[in-house]
Amino acid sequence: MSERIEIDKDAVRRDLMKLVLTIVELLRQLMERQAIRRVENCELTEEQEEDLGTALMLLSDAMDELTEQFGLTPADLNLDLGPLGPLLPRDR
Amino acid sequence: MITYLYAVGRDLERVPDVGSGGVGGGALRLVGEAGLQAVVSDVDREAFEDLDAHREDLAWLASVARAHHGVVEAVGRAHAVAPLALATVYLDDDRVRAVLRESHEAFTAVLDRVDGRDEWGVKAYVRPGAARAAAGERPSSGAAYLRARRDALRAGDAAVADAEREAEAVDAAVSALAVESRRHPPQDRSLTGRTEQMVLNGAYLVDRSAAAEVRALVEERSRTGSIDLELTGPWAPYSFAGGAA
Amino acid sequence: MNEPVRWTGSMPPTQGRQGGQGGQGGQAARAPGGTDLADILERVLDKGIVIAGDIQINLLDIELLTIKLRLVVASVDKAKEMGIDWWERDPTLSSGRGELEEENERLRERVAALEQAQVRRPARRRTKTERTPEPEEER
Numbered sequence: 419m420s421e422r423i424e425i426d427k428d429a430v431r432r433d434l435m436k437l438v439l440t441i442v443e444l445l446r447q448l449m450e451r452q453a454i455r456r457v458e459n460c461e462l463t464e465e466q467e468e469d470l471g472t473a474l475m476l477l478s479d480a481m482d483e484l485t486e487q488f489g490l491t492p493a494d495l496n497l498d499l500g501p502l503g504p505l506l507p508r509d510r
Numbered sequence: 511m512i513t514y515l516y517a518v519g520r521d522l523e524r525v526p527d528v529g530s531g532g533v534g535g536g537a538l539r540l541v542g543e544a545g546l547q548a549v550v551s552d553v554d555r556e557a558f559e560d561l562d563a564h565r566e567d568l569a570w571l572a573s574v575a576r577a578h579h580g581v582v583e584a585v586g587r588a589h590a591v592a593p594l595a596l597a598t599v600y601l602d603d604d605r606v607r608a609v610l611r612e613s614h615e616a617f618t619a620v621l622d623r624v625d626g627r628d629e630w631g632v633k634a635y636v637r638p639g640a641a642r643a644a645a646g647e648r649p650s651s652g653a654a655y656l657r658a659r660r661d662a663l664r665a666g667d668a669a670v671a672d673a674e675r676e677a678e679a680v681d682a683a684v685s686a687l688a689v690e691s692r693r694h695p696p697q698d699r700s701l702t703g704r705t706e707q708m709v710l711n712g713a714y715l716v717d718r719s720a721a722a723e724v725r726a727l728v729e730e731r732s733r734t735g736s737i738d739l740e741l742t743g744p745w746a747p748y749s750f751a752g753g754a755a
Numbered sequence: 756m757n758e759p760v761r762w763t764g765s766m767p768p769t770q771g772r773q774g775g776q777g778g779q780g781g782q783a784a785r786a787p788g789g790t791d792l793a794d795i796l797e798r799v800l801d802k803g804i805v806i807a808g809d810i811q812i813n814l815l816d817i818e819l820l821t822i823k824l825r826l827v828v829a830s831v832d833k834a835k836e837m838g839i840d841w842w843e844r845d846p847t848l849s850s851g852r853g854e855l856e857e858e859n860e861r862l863r864e865r866v867a868a869l870e871q872a873q874v875r876r877p878a879r880r881r882t883k884t885e886r887t888p889e890p891e892e893e894r
Contacts, residue, residue: 454660464653471652474659493705572792579795596799631794694797701793713798742791748798 435488440495440505443481447506450474511552513541513600516581517746518592518610518617522547526584533577541603543610546617549585550606558599579746586746590625592617593748620751623689627715628744630724632684633697634677634710635738636670670707673737677710680731680739687724688714692749709737713749 453470456462462470485492497505514533525538532538532551541548557564564570575596582593600606610617649655685691696708716724725741732739 450656450659451663454656454663457656458660467656468652471649471654471656473652475649475652475655571796575792575795575799578799582799593799596796629798697793697797742794745794745798 432488432490435484436490436494439481439484439488439490440497443492443495444506446474446477446481450478512555512558513550513603513606514553514558515594515598515600515606515609516549516551516578517585517594518546518548518621519585519589520546520618520621522549522585522589525549526581526587528580528584530577530580532581533574538581539603541606541610543607544614546610546614548606548610549581550603551581553599558597582746582748590621591746592620592624592751593746594751624715624747624750627689627717627747628721629747629749630684630688630714630716630721630741630743631745632680632710632712632714632728633702633708633740633742634673634680635702635704635706635708635740636673637736637738638706670709673707673709676735676737680728680735680737681710681712683727683731684712684714684724687720687727688716690715690750694749706738713745715747715750 453462453474456470457467485495495506514536516532516538522540525540526549528538533553534551534557536551536553538549538551541550564574578596582591585591586593600609649658681691681693692713694711694713696711699705699707702708714724721744728739728741
């Protein structure tokens with residue numbers, strides 16, 4: 419019984435972070451692509467483009483730091499959906 | 511018990527030497543008719559009656575596929591061989607004899623076509639890192655970051671397109687040395703175990719005398735080109751045993 | 756013919772196959788027992804193959820969420836028949852179906868007749884005419 423209550427807190431944190439970061443990374447990549455598309459369609463002012471770019475760059479940095487902090491690699495944040503392919507592009 | 515059919519040959523005098531036997535360890539037998547010999551073994555009828563249950567069972571598929579392949583390879587070592595598809599089963603040996611009789615021409619045509627030839631496989635992959643040009647220093651502004659990301663995404667697409675073009679050229683060159691060629695769909699990464707995308711999965715029926723040439727060509731292209739190539743073989747002519755050419 | 760030769764890149768060809776590489780944990784099943792199983796399956800089945808495993812999201816090795824995906828033995832040119840007919844099809848040469856088709860139709864009838872003779876067993880084998888589409892729920 420007691421064994422089951424004994425919980426490795428680090429492992430919980432790590433697994434949970436992996437799940438959270440996967441979702442965040444998916445959203446980040448979607449946002450980034452959307453931003454690029456908007457820029458290409460000239461839908462943004464220069465100021466908006468700069469702000470968006472800076473925000474995405476910082477987010478990317480934050481993701482790198484977080485993944486490293488939890489001992490994860492970018493590949494860990496990917497899920498293989500079999501016939502549907504990977505959740506994220508393999509090389510981002 | 512029902513009869514599992516592995517391969518058909520002609521002038522087979524004895525059962526191929528396969529240590530582990532056939533599917534399920536069954537003893538191999540020859541069933542001869544009209545100058546052709548079928549390599550068969552008895553298999554459990556139950557197992558093959560409900561194949562649906564095994565369809566998603568990779569371990570089962572793997573063991574049957576390996577046994578099947580082992581028998582076909584053993585026959586092919588010394589004889590022209592017409593491999594049959596996995597899990598080809600008949601009610602009994604009489605049925606096998608009837609098929610040999612009635613499809614004699616088709617089998618003979620295949621055996622003529624593959625005699626003295628082997629199948630070789632050539633796979634091509636995007637070379638790792640081809641897409642990642644100049645990640646370089648940190649962009650100086652938000653706009654510069656977006657531009658860099660856009661270029662990186664485009665470079666990735668372009669790298670795949672380039673690799674596909676190069677793979678076409680390799681396919682054409684190998685096909686020129688082959689008697690026949692065929693393209694299998696590129697395999698998924700989960701099958702290849704490689705992170706790079708596969709852009710060519712070709713099969714080539716090659717005269718044994720031309721095998722060295724094929725190997726030299728693939729080696730040469732791999733050295734000078736910008737895609738990674740993988741040569742497999744010799745295989746029994748699985749991809750070229752179709753009844754209708 | 757021994758084990759197929761496999762070499763990559765500009766390495767010299769060597770006999771024997773590469774050792775199996777470990778798959779990534781929790782991801783699609785990589786074929787166990789050797790590198791060339793995929794190649795073998797591809798050839799003996801005469802179909803393109805896609806292998807999907809079960810995706811598990813684990814928390815403390817507790818299975819929280821499992822998305823079951825099927826092992827699909829797929830024909831690219833007949834995507835709609837994905838995974839349903841490789842074993843039901845006619846015993847024919849390794850690629851392409853030929854004149855044995857008709858032959859097998861008769862065989863199948865005999866099998867069906869035999870199955871009906873066994874009272875306990877409802878005949879559930881699908882035939883070409885009565886084939887129903889594969890259940891879609893897991894795609």
